[in-house]
Amino acid sequence: MTNSVVDAPPAQVPDELTPGRSRWHGLRPYLPLVALVVAAVLPYSTLNLPGIFEGPLNSPGTLQLLAICLVFGGLAAGYDLLFGRTGMLSFGHALYFAAGVYGTDILVTEAGLPLWQAAVLTVVGGTTLAALLGAVALRTVGIAFAMVTLAFAQVGAILVARDFGGLTGGEEGLPLDVSGLPPALVGVTNTVNLYWLALAYLAIVVLVVHRVSASPTGRVLAGLRDDERRIGVLGLDPYRFKLVAFTLAGGLASAGGVVYVLIVGGASPHITSSELTLSLLVMVVLGGPGTRWGPVLGGVLYMYLDHRLTAFGSSEAVNSLPAFLSRPLSQPLFVLGTVFILAVYFFPGGLASLRSRLTPVLTALRRPR
Amino acid sequence: MNTVVLLTLTGLGLAALYFLVASGLSLVFGLADVLNFAHGLFLGVGAYATWWASGNLPGAGPDGFGFVLAVVFGVLAGSFVAVLVELVLIRPLYSRTIEQVLVTVGLSLAGVALLQATWGADPRPFPRPDWSRDVTSVLGAQVPNAGLLLIVAAVVVLGALLAFLRWTRYGLIIRAGVENREMVTALGIDVRKAFTLVFAIGGAAAALAGALGGVYFGTVSPGQGGSLLIFAFIVVVIGGMGSVVGSAYAAVAVGLLQQFVNYYGTSGLGDLCVVGLLAVVLLLRPQGLAGKVAHA
Secondary structure (H helix, E strand, C coil): CCCCCCCCCCCCCCHHHCCCCHHHHCCHHHHHHHHHHHHHHHHHCCCECCCCCCCECCCHHHHHHHHHHHHHHHHHHHHHHHHCCCCCCCCCCHHHHHHHHHHHHHHHHCCCCCHHHHHHHHHHHHHHHHHHHHHHHCCCCHHHHHHHHHHHHHHHHHHHHHCHHHCCCHHHCEECCHHHCCHHHCCHHHHHHHHHHHHHHHHHHHHHHHHHHHCHHHHHHHHHHHCHHHHHHCCCCHHHHHHHHHHHHHHHHHHHHHHHHHHHCEECHHHHCHHHHHHHHHHHHHHCCCCCCHHHHHHHHHHHHHHHHHHHHCCHHHHCCCHHHHHHHCCHHHHHHHHHHHHHHHCCCCHHHHHHHHHHHHHHHHCCC | CHHHHHHHHHHHHHHHHHHHHHHHHHHHHHHHCCCCCCHHHHHHHHHHHHHHHHHHCCCCCCCHHHHHHHHHHHHHHHHHHHHHHHHHHHHHHCCCHHHHHHHHHHHHHHHHHHHHHHHCCCCEECCCCHHHHCEEEECCEEEEHHHHHHHHHHHHHHHHHHHHHHHCHHHHHHHHHHHCHHHHHHCCCCHHHHHHHHHHHHHHHHHHHHHHHHHHHCEECCCHHHHHHHHHHHHHHHHCCCCHHHHHHHHHHHHHHHHHHHHHCCCCHHHHHHHHHHHHHHHHCCCCCCCCCCCC
């Protein structure tokens, strides 16, 4: 042991002295802004990407798919506030999203309210619902908390499916009555406005989540994730902070529901199912829980794959495979579930950790032999 | 009176189905701390294996001894899948609870999709013996035989499980492991063998629930396990994680409550009452009816 010689680590070269990197380093803080601008002007492009999208970028179908992806990116970022940043495993997040979707739909279609009133009422209602249910559910911790949230979400699913009072349309869903909506949000030609709405939602969620996690409250949340008892010893009340995170995430999810119902043009009962929460969990874990961009990336990618894998599954390349391969591959959930299991084993940090995982490989390759 | 008897017996049939799913779930959670979302998959495998066997396995069929053979095949298949899942996917992740939950979540998504890919999303008619379609007169009420079959099966499984836990060496290890896993390991006993065993038992019980549930509902579909699983979770939480007897009591309470309220109130109200019961139990007695102790 004493004889072993330890190699001296190579001297660290300060980043600003490395040639070629300094120019880009100054730009890094502005990259999200650049990405936002690129995403905002995307609908002006008529670029055709065969195999990736069915039509050119500015066609309504592509824009709608992108808008759905963006909304789910925002939802995943909001869910990450619970799972990745506070360490709460909630299986009932679909409930608040569904509250946003059905709340807006019912207020606009059945009650005939103008959209902005319906949206405000829905977000306030969804946030209140999250606060009330969170206050009960947070009396338990860990796995029991997961179970209670799952049960509450199940109540929502039952209420929607059984159609009490004839409000939700039951299994058939409830198409959105577009006659009272602002004309800029209605019709195939105006899909681009919905796309921008979804982009704005995503930007707001990302901003809120970042502001919260950078604030003193966010540090307490991270502390709760790592060691809840210690937060208690420091004299802070874990219950209150968790309730704040839960309520905020619920409010963000119901706002996402408002945007989603406009994009899709109606509500259907499958969004209340526990499967939606499970897929949010999959998105966050695939992207990288607790990271800045991981959940957003995971959400966008998951929804994209979920939609496009159906087309991929019925394509020629898959159909020409033998049946025992082509049939499972035509099920998007089979592919995504398998990828997810592999990710849990081999990429615990998700997509966001790809960079730090590849760095040692790249440096090893670059080192002169 | 007739209605009450009928509702009680059908409620108990439902409770039997819940118990078969929940007992394995509860033991797995109590011993290995694994919240198993893939348990619904074991149920699906059992149902489809029974369905397949009665059509294709020589000697098996929809009636008489052939039906027993088909069910046995289904149970073995469910048990085999459960052991495989434990050995390949769960075992490398022990003591990492969140990752285990995530893996079982992924497995439940992928597994159900695989069933759907192989046999289609539509419900398939389940081959069932003719006598299971008939009714038996109990105290003046006409009770479907399939429900009675479920009750008998659940009572047999409950008795067998309790006998196993009380009088065998492995039962002793499982009971001790539920109470204090570290201590069992410290005494030099490989508690992981007990994990595999518990998965096998849980998978077999769930597969039995799948096969008999197929007889009860008359059809088999890929998503069947998922909807039962949520109520089984509720049963496990109400009964107390790790307690077989607690699961049995909770299953009876949940099944009867659901059946009676759904009949006398609006349809669907019973499901809501069950969740209400869960909230009450959690607020008053968070460890469940029996707590985290495997009572034999």
